[in-house]
Amino acid sequence: MAEFSQNRSKRRDGEVLGGAVDFLLANARLVLGVGGAAVLGIATLAVKRLIDRATSPRDEDDTKGDAPCLEDSWQDLSLLKATPRLQSRPPPAALSQPVPPPAPSLSAPEGPADTGPQTSPLLSSPAPPLCLTFQEKLLAFERDHVTVPGAHVSLAKQLAGDIALELQAYLRNKFPDLPFGALVPGGPLYEGLQVGAADPVRLLVPLALEPGLWSLVAGSDTVAQDPRCWAVRRTQLEFRPRGSSPWDRFLVGGYLSSRVLLELLRKALTASVNWPAIGSLLGCLIRPCVASDELLLEVQHECLELTVAVLLAVAGAQDGDLLLAWPLEGLAGNLWLQDWYPAEAARLRALDEQDAGTRRRLLLLLCAVCRSHPALWRLGRDRLAQVVLRLGEQEADWAEEALGEHFLQALELLLSSLERASLPSHFNRSVNLLDGLREEEIDDLGFALYHGLQAPEGLL
Numbered sequence: 172m173a174e175f176s177q178n179r180s181k182r183r184d185g186e187v188l189g190g191a192v193d194f195l196l197a198n199a200r201l202v203l204g205v206g207g208a209a210v211l212g213i214a215t216l217a218v219k220r221l222i223d224r225a226t227s228p229r230d231e232d233d234t235k236g237d238a239p240c241l242e243d244s245w246q247d248l249s250l251l252k253a254t255p256r257l258q259s260r261p262p263p264a265a266l267s268q269p270v271p272p273p274a275p276s277l278s279a280p281e282g283p284a285d286t287g288p289q290t291s292p293l294l295s296s297p298a299p300p301l302c303l304t305f306q307e308k309l310l311a312f313e314r315d316h317v318t319v320p321g322a323h324v325s326l327a328k329q330l331a332g333d334i335a336l337e338l339q340a341y342l343r344n345k346f347p348d349l350p351f352g353a354l355v356p357g358g359p360l361y362e363g364l365q366v367g368a369a370d371p372v373r374l375l376v377p378l379a380l381e382p383g384l385w386s387l388v389a390g391s392d393t394v395a396q397d398p399r400c401w402a403v404r405r406t407q408l409e410f411r412p413r414g415s416s417p418w419d420r421f422l423v424g425g426y427l428s429s430r431v432l433l434e435l436l437r438k439a440l441t442a443s444v445n446w447p448a449i450g451s452l453l454g455c456l457i458r459p460c461v462a463s464d465e466l467l468l469e470v471q472h473e474c475l476e477l478t479v480a481v482l483l484a485v486a487g488a489q490d491g492d493l494l495l496a497w498p499l500e501g502l503a504g505n506l507w508l509q510d511w512y513p514a515e516a517a518r519l520r521a522l523d524e525q526d527a528g529t530r531r532r533l534l535l536l537l538c539a540v541c542r543s544h545p546a547l548w549r550l551g552r553d554r555l556a557q558v559v560l561r562l563g564e565q566e567a568d569w570a571e572e573a574l575g576e577h578f579l580q581a582l583e584l585l586l587s588s589l590e591r592a593s594l595p596s597h598f599n600r601s602v603n604l605l606d607g608l609r610e611e612e613i614d615d616l617g618f619a620l621y622h623g624l625q626a627p628e629g630l631l
Contacts, residue, residue, distance in 0.1 A: 305627055306575035309536065312631040317539045319365050323475050330455060330470055331356040331372040334479060337449045338374070345439060348417045352377035358480075359552075362516045364531060366538045370552070371467065371478040373512075375493070376436070378485050383407060384416055385427065387488050390506055391601070398601045400506035401494050403427040403485060428505040429496035432483050437466060440481065464498035484510070511598055515556045518597075519563065528569030533577050534559045540630050546619040549612055550585070554604050558584050560597045579627060586620040589613050 358373035390400035
């Protein structure tokens with residue numbers, strides 16, 4: 172009888188609680204919608220079962236029913252976890268695609284918006300990284316670090332031409348007895364081989380030597396025994412004695428000294444030329460670089476920076492060859508350095524025109540990569556150009572798709588040359604372009620190239 176009364180009391184309490192739940196769910200269905208009412212109903216049912224287990228006495232039936240109750244509890248939680256969540260809008264990139272209708276909202280009725288940060292699942296997840304090939308990374312590097320805007324090229328050419336005219340007028344007024352030729356700007360900027368502002372414009376100052384009074388002697392036949400250079404010897408002294416040529420005052424031991432001429436022009440550029448006045452006339456700032464052994468002019472314009480290298484030159488042994496007054500050391504200090512740049516640029520251009528190749532683009536990429544590297548900057552354009560010339564004549568496919576492969580081949584060729592400590596010049600096999608490097612510098616270059624071949628992306 173007592174059990175019956177207790178069960179009846181429990182049923183009465185259940186009927187009261189059930190009525191309250193029905194009333195609450197009926198009103199929640201109107202306010203929260205079907206989805207919200209479902210969530211509220213499940214939560215209310217779970218609370219009701221917890222109250223029943225707390226208030227009812229523990230008997231055998233309850234002990235037997237513990238497992239089902241526990242089972243119901245985690246199933247209720249699984250139902251709560253399985254309820255659909257609010258779906259975020261599709262990303263803006265899919266505006267051209269049909270947009271599905273939004274799912275029913277599970278949130279409360281419209282009211283004051285929550286000011287806390289809300290992150291959409293689609294928007295918060297990071298975009299997957301793009302797996303670019305080395306070829307694609309190389310082309311991106313070329314676009315960002317190698318290509319020079321056409322407007323900058325035009326402005327640089329204009330400034331270089333104006334500076335050449337001003338300097339030529341100065342030399343004629345300062346040294347009227349010295350027959351200088353017309354100053355001609357040139358170099359990578361005019362050949363499409365410019366890499367940023369680091370490559371200087373070559374401003375050639377030719378010396379007009381009298382025919383028949385001068386002859387060339389190969390550097391390997393002089394005391395210096397340097398195959399890179401030539402000596403300019405004064406001849407016909409018995410018929411045209413010393414002093415009959417305006418260039419005779421620059422003779423050292425019967426040879427025209429490049430060092431003496433360099434010092435003369437250096438003093439003129441640093442002390443005599445009124446660069447502030449010329450710069451204000453041209454709309455830029457011009458300053459001679461006194462810290463360099465070369466004759467360099469630093470030009471600063473509001474749109475770009477430019478370096479102009481003033482090069483004294485005489486005609487070489489063959490048509491088109493040039494010999495430059497270069498700051499050489501030791502016994503070669505009075506000799507004239509063979510300039511291979513015109514021949515290199517002409518050969519690369521001819522090879523690319525034959526098959527619409529990318530040899531010059533490869534040279535630009537190598538120069539840009541090595542110039543910004545703490546060890547590879549020692550290679551220089553002259554050594555890199557020789558490597559590209561050798562590959563350019565050996566390999567057949569020079570389409571853009573093979574540019575990355577040729578880049579790695581150039582690194583391998585450089586590494587093998589460093590292992591042998593030998594990189595012969597393309598135009599003079601007796602000249603080793605690695606002779607000017609010390610042993611520790613060669614080791615640093617080899618180490619950097621080895622790691623560059625292991626992970627070439629790290630060079631970009």
